[in-house]
Amino acid sequence: MYTIGQVADMFGLPVSTLRYYDKQGLFPELERTSGIRRFGDTELEALRVIECLKKAGMEIKDIRLFMEWCAEGPSTYPKRKAMFEERKAHIESEIANMNRALDMLKFKCWYYEQAIQDGNEDRVKALIPDNLPEEIKDTYDNAHAR
């Protein structure tokens, strides 16, 4: 059994965050001795799950929901799977978006590299082909391939 301060040190989290998680119902089994929180294995495991699911961009209310489903037993396997499938699809589309943004940024870096060399944007502007430079300028590769 650990105090809140010990757990905070173990996980590198502020004490206030742990109290906040508790308030959000993320430690439903948490015990207290004369008002003081006592963190046991259940809570440490819960914290590991929380850290993991937060990395996947899950909101606290969803994490709580997931934990409730875990407590309910095997009948909630499909719900839990559906939650992760939905998260997976979401993350995949976010990754795709970020890759598009990344192409744009690569283009911008290349563009300013040229502009710095030339002292103006005239040549680099002329280099951009008119055919593909719409929104997402992955024009970088095109321009770069010259």
Add this chain to the structure above:
Amino acid sequence: MYTIGQVADMFGLPVSTLRYYDKQGLFPELERTSGIRRFGDTELEALRVIECLKKAGMEIKDIRLFMEWCAEGPSTYPKRKAMFEERKAHIESEIANMNRALDMLKFKCWYYEQAIQDGNEDRVKALIPDNLPEEIKDTYDNAHAR
């Protein structure tokens, strides 16, 4: 020249958002006739830039900074490039993080798929190799490769 409502329709943005951008100093050249905003080519171009940089996760204050640098001329090319380089590095590390989260989610989906088939988690738990199941369980591929 367009009114705020026309621009809102053109970009599919709420009028309130355009007024908010204006308040944040994103249309420094914006003209008014008797109090009413008149959006010209400069502002439409600014909006295109804004949409583009927002997709790259840039904050409004950084977008404003970028626009100020653009107005200052060629001497700010290095600053602008540095800003994009920093963004690029940031996005790249975010993509790496999300790929790690994605591996975890794939594992979770696979895990619950097995659990649903078995009606319990006993077999699937036993399937997870002890060697690699630490934080980021890309164990999915390992377990799946059996």
Add this chain to the structure above:
DNA sequence: GTAATACCTAAACCTAACTTTAGGTCAAGG
């Protein structure tokens, strides 16, 4: 002539996930 629109402002509200503050209990150390 009045009702619906489109525009304007300032200021309050919203969400998420915390953090900070103010005020209080309790045990150990000097």
Add this chain to the structure above:
DNA sequence: CCTTGACCTAAAGTTAGGTTTAGGTATTAC
């Protein structure tokens, strides 16, 4: 005895990027 430090609570504050509201003007439609 009294100060320091760890714990507690409730409530207010923070941040970003808007959105909503309340209140006002001006034009157009019937």
